[in-house]
Amino acid sequence: MKRYFLTLAALLAFNCLFAQELPARWDELVASDFPAALQKSSKTCILPIGILEKHGLHSPLGTDLIHVREWAARAVKSEYAVVFPDYFYGQINEARHQPGTFSLPNKLILELLEATCDEIARNGFDKIVILNGHGGNPEFLEFFMQGLLNKRHNYAVYLYRPESDPEFVKAYQKKHVTDIAADLHGGESETSLLLHYRPDLMRTSRASGESGVNQQRSRLPGLYTPIWWYSSYPNHYAGDASKSGAELGKLISDHEIAQFIKALKAVKADTKTIELQNEFFDRVDQLK
Secondary structure (H helix, E strand, O other): OHHHHHHHHHHHHHHHHHHOOOOOEHHHOOHHHHHHHHHHOOOEEEEEEOOOOOEOEOEOOOHHHHHHHHHHHHHOOOOOOEEOOOEOOOOOHHHOOOOOOOOOOHHHHHHHHHHHHHHHHHOOOOEEEEEEOOOOOHHHHHHHHHHHHHOOOOOEEEEOOOOOOHHHHHHHHHHOOOOHHHOOEOOHHHHHHHHHHOHHHOOHHHOOOOOOOOOOOOOOOOOOOOOHHHHHOOOOOEOOHHHOOHHHHHHHHHHHHHHHHHHHHHHHHOOHHHHHHHHHHHHHHHOO
C-alpha cells in the first residue's frame, strides 16, 4: 500500500509539472525542468536569428531580432517548443558603414552557427528549426544548410521558409499604403511590425529624415557585385516608413505566427528527415 501511494504521489507530481506552464525560452528554464521541456517539445528547439543593423532613423538596431523573438514567443504559446536565446550573428557586411552594426567574419558566423546547433543537440534536441528575421541572411543560411551534409550529425536542421498565401497577399495589399516594390528595408512593413510589437522603441517622427529611394548609381545587366545594395541604398534604408501603422503590423504578425505554427507541428511530427540523413551518410561511408 505504501508503495502504491508513493507511485501515485510521483505521478501526481509529474502531471502537476505539465499542468503548470513551462517557460519556452531556454534561458528561463530551470535545469530540473529541462527534461520535461525536452519531452513536451518533442526534442524540438527553435533558433531565431536576427541581426543588429540600422533600420532608418526611426526603428531600433535590433528590429529583426525583436521581430523574430516575438514571432517565436507567440507561436510557442500554441505549439510548444524550446526557444534558444537571442542570436544575432548573421551576414550583415553591407551595413558595416553604419553605426551600431554588429558584423563578424564570414568563416566565424558559419562555424559559430554549426557549433551552436551541435551544442543544442548535445543538450538532447534532435530537431532544430531556424527562424530567420533578417533579409541579408537567406543565402548564408542556405549555404550553411548544404554544408551540414559535409559530416554526419545526429540531429536535423530545418530552415523555415514561409510559403505564399494569396488571401493574405490580398489583405496585405489592401492595407499597405506605400509602393510595395520599394518597401525593402526599414520601410512601411518592418516599421509597422515594430509599431505592433514595441511601439515604445519607435521614433517614427524621424522616418523622413533620410531618403529610402533607390539611387540606382550602378547598372550592370546580368551581373552581381557585392556593392549592389550600397550603390542603391547608401543610407541602408529602403522604403517609406512615414505611413506605417500598427494595424498593418498586426496583420503581418498574425499571419506569420499562424504559418509558422503549421510548420512547427510538421517538424515535431517528422521522422523521415533524420532517417534519410542516416541513409545518406551510410552510403557516403560505403565509399570510403
